[in-house]
């Protein structure tokens with residue numbers, strides 16, 4: 001069969017241009033990348049029946065295991081009732097044979113009808129049973145599919161939130177994760193549905209074949225003969241419909257893109273300012289009409305296939321009748337058996353048609369479901385160990401020894417590239433409880449990476465991070481991180497209430513909340529919010545509120561203070577660029593709070609900032625450059641090291657901006 005994908009032109013930017021004289025007509029959008037959720041398109045479009053048949057057993061095995069783990073009861077019900085449908089089909093066919101036997105006997109007509117009555121009741125009972133089994137199978141199937149999806153989603157989400165953080169820096173992992181998220185889990189449910197449809201169809205075909213064998217073995221080849229055009233017609237129609245849909249996908253995505261430009265709030269103003277409405281409408285119409293034309297062509301080709309299929313079917317059925325007639329004349333089969341054979345053949349043809357139209361869908365769903373299976377397999381290699389020791393209650397000192405950390409290699413990057421990209425190389429530092437330690441250095445020097453090593457989010461590939469004698473590599477990550485408060489540089493704008501944005505997973509404590517808000521300067525932000533602490537911080541919700549950048553930063557700082565407001569349990573507070581969006585007054589207040597926090601709780605505070613005036617008071621300043629420690633000490637010690645040292649250079653650059661040009665630093 002010729003692929004529709006080959007014949008149906010994919011609408012592109014150039015194909016949308018109607019009038020070359022109109023230079024504004026074409027929106028000139030470049031080719032779209034293959035969507036993550038459609039990456040198996042090529043494989044699906046070109047798969048042969050043999051390929052599908054080869055993959056089927058393993059796909060079905062995985063789907064059955066997942067279905068069984070989701071709901072054994074509904075799997076048993078689906079299977080039992082579908083077998084019931086097959087058995088009732090066979091029963092109905094046998095009853096039909098009895099009815100026909102009686103009706104074609106040689107006694108007078110009223111007697112024949114009376115004699116057929118018990119068989120008719122039997123037939124009615126079989127049909128009712130078949131209907132009931134079919135309905136119950138449908139119910140079990142409808143229950144099973146969403147359960148399979150939820151089980152798959154729960155496992156996926158569990159893995160996604162528990163894998164080590166470094167996995168999110170690996171573009172390959174990220175890609176697998178997103179593909180699984182977009183389709184993998186849902187397709188597990190769809191696979192079960194389509195597989196059950198195939199099963200249902202096959203059970204009925206087998207039932208009809210069984211009855212025919214019992215009636216007379218010579219009838220079975222007749223059944224197989226009628227199935228050939230049926231197979232061809234159903235398979236050709238379903239593949240054509242399918243490939244056409246695949247072929248128009250690109251155009252449909254392009255259409256959605258244009259649609260979004262036309263109806264999105266963010267583009268609405270410029271659509272009007274730059275009078276884009278007509279151009280967009282024209283582009284939209286062309287894409288929509290192209291799709292329409294493809295559908296029209298599909299309808300015509302479907303009719304052609306149907307006509308060819310029906311003609312072939314009619315011819316074969318004619319042949320079957322000729323053979324049946326010959327069998328009757330030769331008295332090989334009685335007339336009642338021949339009648340029952342015709343009914344059985346019709347039942348088998350209908351069931352086969354349904355099964356076939358589901359086979360291609362089993363294949364496609366199976367491919368996408370393999371994204372789910374692959375993701376889970378990969379995630380297992382990235383989950384933390386199970387039997388790790390709990391984190392120590394605290395520390396007197398944190399010792400980072402010779403730590404080297406490289407972010408995961410990007411696809412296509414060579415070993416040399418990896419060497420060049422080491423974010424930290426041989427870093428050794430010591431932090432003591434109660435100290436305020438500042439990490440300074442230029443952009444990309446490794447400050448945030450070191451902070452993430454200290455906060456237990458990353459583990460160095462070489463070297464160690466120890467709390468007193470305990471190497472954090474052997475410690476349970478969750479128990480460690482519950483003892484560390486982090487004010488992150490790229491903090492999350494949680495779509496939750498202001499209160500939950502600060503308390504997060506810790507228990508609620510009003511006193512602690514107020515203290516944290518005050519320390520971070522978030523109290524004045526809360527005071528301006530319509531519902532105070534109960535204000536929802538997301539405009540997507542009714543009465544939602546959108547804080548400004550600086551207000552979000554104060555809330556993030558309050559989150560860190562809240563987590564850290566427990567001297568015995570949280571011995572480390574890490575603040576990464578906590579004041580970048582704050583005004584001068586808020587910044588001053590924040591640094592005072594930070595020192596007060598360290599003093600009051602006795603915890604170690606790690607501060608990352610580019611504002612060197614704020615680190616002057618730190619007990620220890622660690623200077624990083626290209627992933628290496630290039631200086632450490634107090635402000636005075638570092639300034640005394642000489643003119644060309646990185647810290648002094650940076651200090652002078654910033655200090656000079658506030659001085660008359662003829663002044664230099666005074667140390």
Ligand SMILES: Nc1ncnc2c1ncn2[C@@H]1O[C@H](COP(=O)(O)OP(=O)(O)OP(=O)(O)O)[C@@H](O)[C@H]1O
Nearest residue numbers: 169407408423441442443444445446447448449450
């Ligand atoms: N997730 C990541 N994946 C790959 N490389 C990263 C990632 N995060 C940081 N890097 C690289 O690691 C190096 C150190 O980055 P890091 O964020 O630790 O620097 P920084 O000193 O905190 O910078 P800044 O002052 O700009 O915040 C940089 O070269 C950066 O490109």
